[in-house]
Amino acid sequence: MVLDIFDLTGRVSLVSGAATGMGKAMATAVAEAGSDVMIVDLDEAGLERTAEDIKKLGRKVVSVVCNVSDFSAIDNLWARLDKEFGRIDFLGNVAGNGASEKPEVMKVEMVQEVIQNLVISRFYMCQHGGKRMLKQGKGSIVNIGSLASFNALGRGHVAYSMAMGAVIQMTRELSTEWSSRGVRVNAILPAQVMNKGLEKRIAEDPELEKTFLRGLPIGRLGKPEEIKGLSILLASDASSFITGALIPMDGGNLAKNAGGSHFGMPK
Numbered sequence: 001m002v003l004d005i006f007d008l009t010g011r012v013s014l015v016s017g018a019a020t021g022m023g024k025a026m027a028t029a030v031a032e033a034g035s036d037v038m039i040v041d042l043d044e045a046g047l048e049r050t051a052e053d054i055k056k057l058g059r060k061v062v063s064v065v066c067n068v069s070d071f072s073a074i075d076n077l078w079a080r081l082d083k084e085f086g087r088i089d090f091l092g093n094v095a096g097n098g099a100s101e102k103p104e105v106m107k108v109e110m111v112q113e114v115i116q117n118l119v120i121s122r123f124y125m126c127q128h129g130g131k132r133m134l135k136q137g138k139g140s141i142v143n144i145g146s147l148a149s150f151n152a153l154g155r156g157h158v159a160y161s162m163a164m165g166a167v168i169q170m171t172r173e174l175s176t177e178w179s180s181r182g183v184r185v186n187a188i189l190p191a192q193v194m195n196k197g198l199e200k201r202i203a204e205d206p207e208l209e210k211t212f213l214r215g216l217p218i219g220r221l222g223k224p225e226e227i228k229g230l231s232i233l234l235a236s237d238a239s240s241f242i243t244g245a246l247i248p249m250d251g252g253n254l255a256k257n258a259g260g261s262h263f264g265m266p267k
Contacts, residue, residue, distance in 0.1 A: 006237075008030055009034030011090065014037070017040070017041055017144075019042075028054060030231060033235070036060040040063075040077060042065060042067055062081075069116055071121075088132045088133060089133075089139055091129035091141045096121070096144075098117070098160035099160065100159075111162070115163050119163050119167060122170070126174055141185045143185070171185050186247065190250065192221050193223065216252065219263075234247075
C-alpha cells in the first residue's frame with residue numbers, strides 16, 4: 001500500500017521542545033506513525049504529559065529534561081540516546097528561545113544568547129545526529145525555522161530574524177554535505193502558530209492578532225497540531241527525494257503581496 005511509505009515502525013526519533021506546542025505535536029505524530037521517541041524539554045511536567053500520551057500508543061518513550069543550549073547537556077543527551085535506543089532515524093529541532101528589543105538599545109549579549117539558542121546549539125544537535133545517521137547510511141533531520149528566515153518582522157525581532165536566517169542556511173548546507181550519504185535535512189517555516197507565549201502577547205496587545213490576520217489569507221492563526229502531517233512526511237520514506245527544502249507552514253502568508261488583500265481581512 002502507498003501508505004506504507006509513511007510507516008515509522010521500528011525507527012527512533014528525538015524531538016526537542018516536546019513539552020508543548022509544535023514540539024509536542026511533532027513527537028506525538030511520529031509516535032502515531034510507529035516510531036519510538038526520546039523527548040526533550042526543560043518543562044518536566046509538560047514533558048511527562050507528552051510521555052503519557054505516547055505511552056498510550058504503545059511506543060517506547062524516554063523523557064529527558066535538558067537545556068539544549070548547553071553543550072555538555074547535549075553530550076549527555078546523546079549518550080543517553082545511544083544507551084536507550086542504539087540508533088537515531090529522525091531528529092526534530094524545535095526547542096530554542098528568541099528575544100525582542102529595539103535594535104538601537106539591544107545589548108550585544110542578548111544577540112549572542114539568541115544565536116546560541118537558535119543556531120549554535122541547533123548545529124551541535126545536528127552534528128550529533130548527523131554523525132550517527134551517516135554511520136547508518138540513512139536519516140532525516142528537520143529544523144524549525146520561521147518566515148522571519150526570509151523577511152523582516154520588525155517589532156524588535158532583529159536578533160530572532162538573524163538567527164532564523166542562519167537556521168535555513170545551515171539546513172541548506174547540511175543537506176548539501178550529507179544528502180548523497182543518505183541523510184536528508186529540511187526546515188519547516190511556520191507563520192503565527194498559537195502557543196502560550198503568543199497567547200500572552202495577544203492578551204497584552206489585542207491589536208497584534210489583527211496585524212497577524214491581515215497577512216494570513218487563510219483567515220486564522222495556525223494550530224500546533226497542524227505540523228503533524230509535515231512531521232510524518234519528512235521523517236518517513238515518503239519524502240525520500242526531499243532534502244534542503246524550506247517548507248512554509250504559513251496559511252498563505254508568503255504568497256500574499258504586502259499590498260494585497262483577502263476576503264475577511266481585518267481593517
